[in-house]
Amino acid sequence: MSAFRVAALTALLALPAHGETLLNPVFQDHAVLQRDQxxxxxGTAAPRTKVTAAIGKASVHATADANGHWRVTLPAMTAGGPYTVTVKTAGATRTLSDILIGDVYLCSGQSNMALPVMGAVDAGPDIQVSANDSIRLMNVANIAKPTAQSALPGTISWAPASPKVVAGFSATCYYFARSLQKSVHVPLGLISAPWSGANITDFMSADALRKAGGHDARLEALKIYAADPVAGVKHWGEGIEAFWRGQGKDYWVNPSKASWTDAPKGLGVWSTWGVPDLEKDGGTVWFRTSVTLTATDAARGADLALGAITEEDTVWVNGKAIGTTTGYAAERKYAVPAGVLHEGKNDIVLNVYCGWRGCGLFGPADSRAIHFAGGSTVPLDGAWQYAIEPTRPPQVPWGPTAGLAMDYNGMIAPLTPYGLKGVLWYQGESNTGAAEAYRGLLKAWMADWRSAFEAPKLPFLIVQLPDLGQPPFAPEQSTWATLRESQRLAVNDDANAALAVTIDIGDHMGLHPGNKQEVGRRLALQARQLIYGDKTLKPGPQPDGATRNGSVVTVRFGGINGKLAAVNAAQPIGFELCADTCRFVVATIDGDSVRLTVPEGMTPTRVRYCWADGPVCTLYDTSRIPAVPFEIGVK
Structure with missing residues (x-):
């Protein structure tokens, strides 16, 4: 086990931190600073150095501590600018120009927040006319770290909105600002910091995850890894072996315990094999093959190359674990420790977990081989077998998409405690595998960021997951619907959060719907009512309760702009009544309520609305905000 090595991703995670120079790198020319706070x-200076910082007519002093860190607080300012910020010590001066005072929003999440304006539907004209000096943009590069960083690495820059800058910027974030500025006439600063495919746990601090519970073993592995990556990977590998042994599945030493099936020649993405149980997204699969070596080859140093793999793999050779890697389509190459290979038949076993699509071992067949010191190669061109594994293994804690705290440490911690007006969050797709737990995680995540940004009432604008997949013929269980419900309940529990419903603007065939213009508009509407106190707006139709009277269940709604209305039909569809099972039912709008006809012989206990991966739902208010999907009890 001591030969466990950190593979492709480790090089990325081990990049050195960017050195701070007087001002923290988040402060650059053209930045927006939060108004009315x-x-x-x-930043950093020589230890014990006196630092003077000034903006406008305000000036304050501080002294750098023994490590050179300093911090000052200047008086709140109203919206305006441009201003100059100056920071001085006895031997150095840093000046920022073209600084605006306005409202700053941090936009984060996974790929639907990362999707750029150029990827949105019909975005060409929007990009062409995007020049706007009062909207300033900053992109945070994807950096994952096992410990919290104090500064963003690389070159950080703020820039006024322009066609060149906007085209590659988060579409949801930009369209939010464009819509909001029609009614909120102040400069807007946008910080985009998403990571495609990321689980919410990767955007939470280690302390928040400890408080949330259930992550202790992975956090301990991450702590060891942060101090010594080789030791951390060794520790994790031992834990993975213990996990599988606990399942009675030590296939790397007892392959006969598994039911193996011959894999297609050339392997490739397993959803293309024509195997029904592998056509769904994601999953876990065991692989095995063997290679015959001469005594001379077996005695030489060797690397095992396995080509590209998605997403996480653990590899054993002759019963000895030699490596683990996490990453999408990353080339796998593992050093084989001395003494592991032997003359004759050598067995290779892999466990591959994948959380989404494009899963398996793919790429040219000749990318899978053993490379020996001196330049010779033995291809792994023999038969491969596979066994479908129903159990999902624990995931590598230092992965940037399914790990713990990595994206927070590299991308969010360096921003704290920058002044913010609010946070936009478009994430959850990667948490649908444990959808019920998301409510608690979302609440813990909001509390975590409020603490980090020193803003106890920091508002959060949450994008509820859109529709995905074909509409159902009958009521069904849905992890996407459960995740949406977790989002709704977490927001309901929080007086400083709002939900942008997008159940009607998804893409039934794709994870990344292109209508980000409307997502941004709905987020702006939520910001106006929650953050700016616009009393003319309400959040949109939300259930206030359901009661039964004879053959009718009445669902009461609040948050309505205007009145309830059905689109494209006289009455709404998408309602279900549930007892042991659920049934679609006839619905009729009655003022601020919807009346549901109880099927004969049924005693309903719950009402569900829009409960499917990709439902068709037609209840709105007359401002064209859709009713939120929900499940509530019947009284």
């Missing part, structure tokens, strides 16, 4: 500036 004390303005926090920070």
């Amino acid at each position: 004390p303005i926090r500036l920070w």
